[in-house]
Amino acid sequence: MTIxxxxxxxxxxxxxxxxxxxxDGLCLKVLAKFSDHSGFDGLMVGDPELPYHFEFTKNSEHLAGRAPTKDNLIVFYLPDxxxxxxxxxxxQDVGFAPVTSFxxxxxILGRxxxxxxxxxxxxxxASWG
Known part of the structure; x- marks a missing residue:
């Protein structure tokens, strides 16, 4: 089965x-970036060895605003x-203090x-699963 x-x-x-x-904080690498692609600028970060990455886009004619809730989460499981x-x-060294989770x-086991x-x-x- 294909992943x-x-x-x-x-x-x-x-x-x-x-x-x-x-x-700097999560140690993701810049995988790609683009500017003025149909009016969008973008940045993709991740790890080339892993099957996921994040893409952030900006359009000068659209305000993205902030997250809609405090429970919009990405969770990284680090068992070690x-x-x-x-x-x-x-x-914390990069300047981001933990916040209380919604x-x-x-x-309990995370920050x-x-x-x-x-x-x-x-x-x-914790381990996944």
Whole structure:
């Protein structure tokens, strides 16, 4: 069976403001970027070895605004406690403090961080499943 590849795409009003969070904090790599493609600028970040990436797009004629709720989450499962602690520390070192999760479940084994657009990423110290 073929494993589907996943692109999480969303608009932003400021691509540059997202770079410290996703590139420096989460250690994702720039996979591609484009400008003025049918009126859109874009940035794709991820890891070329993994079957997912994020695409952020900006259109000068459309305001994207902030996340619609505090429960819009991307969750990364990091079962190794040492690696999880390093990931949490790296986010803090880049300047992002953990926030209290809207759903308290995510605060038990994880830390939630909010990007400049108000979207949240949970670093969960647990295995998937």
């Amino acid at each position: 589907a590849k996943l692109r999480i795409a969303r608009p932003t009003d400021d691509i540059e403001a997202l770079k410290p969070f996703y590139i 406690t040492r690696e999880w602690k390093q990931a949490v520390q790296r986010m 759903n308290p479940y995510w605060d 939630t961080f909010e990007d400049p657009d108000g979207y949240r990423v949970v670093l969960q110290n």
